[in-house]
Amino acid sequence: MAKKPSDRAEPFGLDDEYRVLRPGFNQRVYELVRQVPRGALTTYGDVARTLGAVQVSRHVGNALAALRDHGGGEPVPWQRVVNSKGKISFPPGSPSFERQREALEEEGVTVSDDGRVPLRERRWTFVPCD
């Protein structure tokens, strides 16, 4: 049963029906990212996994992208989210890249010119409870 788009593992914070995502997904992403402390890092995949399904990792990125528009509200430390390769997910040199780089260095995280960050050493582990 529940074989809609593809047979996925048991999501959590996701839907049983057609859509894997359900309204409110973005907010859950924001809540989690807010848990990442200053100077720590996490990945789109880790957030997705914590929400129940790593295959929606792209949507974690979409959620953060949407953040740029609506503006206000409690701030979300989006700069602490990088990709699983341990690099900033923007083309090196692009405005977005530089913005994230500065935000990270401001909190003591080193960023190489090609966007690499010390993920292994600073990777944050989300608390099991929730």
Added chain:
DNA sequence: CCTGTGACCGAAG
């Protein structure tokens, strides 16, 4: 409907 695109992931070589 089919295609392309996105702040992605992981296995394989």
Added chain:
DNA sequence: TCTTCGGCCACAG
């Protein structure tokens, strides 16, 4: 380590 490739989900054209 790095690169390539197939998968994945939603949405706009």
